[in-house]
Amino acid sequence: MFNLKALPVVILTLLLGAVVLPMTAKGSGSQPRLAGIDLSGVRQTLENHEARLAALETSRSPSVVAPEPGPKSAEPDERVTVRVLRKRHSEAQFQEFLTWDVTYESRLKKPTRAIKGTLQVCDLFGEAKFLVGVTIDEPLQPSVPHTSEGIGIEYNQFRDDHKWFRFVDLEDTTVKFRVDSVIYQDGTREDF
Secondary structure, three states: OOOHHHHHHHHHHHHHHHHHHHHHHOOOOOOOEEOOEEOHHHHHHHHHHHHHHHHHHHOOOOOEEOOOOOOOOOOOOOOEEEEEEEEEEEEEOOEEEEEEEEEEEEOOOOOEEEEEEEEEEEOOOOOEEEEEEEEEOOOEOEOOOEEEEEEEEEOOOOOHHHHHHHHOOHHHOEEEEEEEEEEEOOOOEEEO
């Protein structure tokens, strides 16, 4: 299957290879030109765009990361309850995103400064279909709901879990949160 994101790069590469490079190979000593248009900046612009695209493809939001594999239990707990309010799919600058709004409620005994864990979106049978590592870096008070809007990931159309979450109705899901680590407002830390 052809990658449509790369289409502008392919076209520019073909133009550079077919038009600009033969002109510079003749040794004319002047900057490459095509029908009176100065093309000297095209190569630099192309390189800048490729570098920016590579940086965007490798960057991730600091508050949402892929869960780390490890010996920890995959079972969610009731330390933090969670509810996904709505989800959206959006496109911007050749990238697609899945974002959602979520309400967290701490069942811990002390106020928290930050909580690290895994959001698990499950099907109606309770099987986890979509997992994403999340750091809740906003203080939570015990038993007080807190809503965060616009939490999200870069959508990958080739990943089955991304496709499932994009197209499933929220009414057909259950959402759980597995707490891995908590930093309390008093400075203490607890790992699970």
